[in-house]
């Protein structure tokens with residue numbers, strides 16, 4: 040027995056009357072009203088809403104699936120889960136509508152449909168809310184557009200500057216690779232243009248309109264790599280990842296995923312990558328749902344992958360899977376015929392970026408550059424040109440300008456795994472020779488905490504290593520004898536600015 044209120048009212052009555060009054064109120068104050076059945080088909084609509092929607096009359100909408108008449112409608116959601124949406128803003132015909140949707144249930148509680156109310160002309164009191172919504176919508180659309188632009192390739196194959204026969208052949212191979220939708224493996228020393236070429240291949244491929252997503256495997260801590268690749272399901276973790284997030288494979292869906300420094304991938308992740316390459320499906324962490332993806336992989340490495348396979352550090356099955364279409368990028372010293380074109384291009388780029396006048400090279404300077412082994416390849420060449428330009432006001436860069444920059448007497452070893460000459464370290468303003476750091480002369484060190492001193496030493500060593508490898512982190516990590524992941528961590532920790 041339900042409790043009664045007063046003499047003539049019982050609770051059921053109050054609810055019924057209350058509901059009727061509420062519906063009347065909404066019907067009266069809302070311009071648009073409509074109802075759907077349990078299948079999401081429109082069963083009723085008022086004439087005002089019909090005319091707002093551009094229909095001749097309400098009958099035109101009857102019996103149609105709601106989305107056919109109102110594309111953004113969430114009425115079906117309400118019918119499916121039985122939960123009301125009491126206040127929502129919906130864009131319709133480029134206009135914001137304040138809407139309310141309520142499920143309709145029969146006496147047994149079964150959902151039989153839903154009713155919706157929309158306000159559009161009389162929004163005066165809700166104006167601040169609606170303007171805020173419009174602002175946020177606009178900002179979101181802009182950000183999405185920017186992101187999409189960023190994810191599109193910045194370069195084409197012709198951005199790879201090179202006129203020597205070997206470069207022309209390389210670009211020819213890249214163009215062919217672009218037409219085939221297979222995995223590509225780019226092999227070459229650091230700074231030789233692997234990433235640039237990967238962008239170019241993507242841009243020349245049928246996937247050009249879709250995202251180009253890059254990931255530097257060496258820069259991601261091992262523990263985060265799987266999440267970075269495959270994503271995280273909502274609720275799998277607490278904290279920032281609580282809501283879940285897409286992995287790079289999902290983001291690159293339809294486009295190209297560039298796996299830089301693939302040789303640095305831990306064995307456990309290699310097994311998972313192999314599966315994705317074979318099946319074209321991923322399983323986000325913490326979910327047991329398989330998601331299909333359509334991604335073309337371009338992998339790159341400066342390591343000898345075959346050697347890594349022989350050493351048991353790289354899976355041979357993954358190696359064969361990646362090595363379908365290998366492209367070898369020769370080091371700069373093997374294509375000196377490109378130097379003039381490259382210098383001209385880089386000097387122009389530097390001038391544009393720095394706002395300084397564009398420099399030229401004297402014939403002697405060209406000869407000096409041609410005789411240098413360029414272990415850091417084009418990246419090192421650009422740094423050398425920029426440094427030389429900063430040291431003189433003259434429009435011409437001479438051999439002397441480079442003498443102070445390039446260690447000609449003591450060339451850096453050309454192979455990856457660079458041995459940095461001491462002269463190199465000493466030339467850097469921050470460098471501290473080992474002798475000084477050790478203070479074998481017994482001179483007292485300034486007092487202070489040991490950890491501060493160690494941090495300072497680390498900072499200086501990292502700066503020196505980066506400077507002597509022209510900002511190449513892979514080589515700098517090797518010089519320092521630490522993993523690349525820890526170098527990246529320390530760079531972030533000490534806020535060291537590097538290329």
Ligand SMILES: Nc1ncnc2c1ncn2[C@@H]1O[C@H](COP(=O)(O)OP(=O)(O)OP(=O)(O)O)[C@@H](O)[C@H]1O
Nearest residue numbers: 198199200228229230231232233234235341417418
């Ligand atoms: N042929 C080229 N023409 C123009 N710019 C080039 C060329 N090769 C390399 N570069 C430039 O040199 C820099 C290094 O190139 P990139 O990052 O592609 O090398 P990488 O081989 O991927 O190096 P890493 O192995 O260190 O990642 C970039 O700024 C790139 O634009």
